[in-house]
Amino acid sequence: xxxxxxxxxxxxxxxxxxxxxxxxxxxxxxxxxxxxxxxxxxxxxxxxxxxxxxxxxxxxxxxxxxxxxxxxxxxxxxxxxxxxxxxxxxxxxxxxxxxxxxxxxxxxxxxx
Numbered sequence: 001x002x003x004x005x006x007x008x009x010x011x012x013x014x015x016x017x018x019x020x021x022x023x024x025x026x027x028x029x030x031x032x033x034x035x036x037x038x039x040x041x042x043x044x045x046x047x048x049x050x051x052x053x054x055x056x057x058x059x060x061x062x063x064x065x066x067x068x069x070x071x072x073x074x075x076x077x078x079x080x081x082x083x084x085x086x087x088x089x090x091x092x093x094x095x096x097x098x099x100x101x102x103x104x105x106x107x108x109x110x111x112x
Contacts, residue, residue, distance in 0.1 A: 002026040002101045009093060009106030012085055016110070020080040022095030022103055032098045034071055034078040038091035038108075045094070049080060062088075085110045 008020040020036065035050040049059045049069035057069055068081040078095060087110045095103035 002097065004095045004097055004101055004103035006093065006095050006103045006106040009108045011109045011111065013112050014086060014110055016085050017081070017083045018085065018108060020082070020093055020095075020106060020108075022078045024076045024078070024095075024097055027097055027101065029076040029097075030073040034069075035096040036069060036078070036080045037094045037096055038089075039094070039105075040088075040091040043091075048093070051078065082108070087111060 003025045004022055006020060006022045008018060010018060012018055031053050033050060033052045036048040037045050038048050039045040047060055048063055049057065049067055051057045051069045051071050059067060066082065066084045069078065071078045082089065090108060090110050092105040092107050094105045
């Protein structure tokens, strides 16, 4: 069965950095686009960043220049490097594989 396991969330001060990881199993990882989404309280889940099997990337306007998505097809892992974090980045961050599979989410809280 498909499993996506996120890690790396936590509490960070504004301006700080975090790196999220998502390890995938049960899928042909290298053939799948991978994405990071987030959902803040009272808001809809939104796309943060996505990377295709051909390494094309796209980002939400709100994170361009601050966040970087990358993947390691040997480790079946997708990463989200988040720099210059803002309080409005506070949310549960979810990993997605293809368009069908989701991880359980990891909380990111940006607060002083």
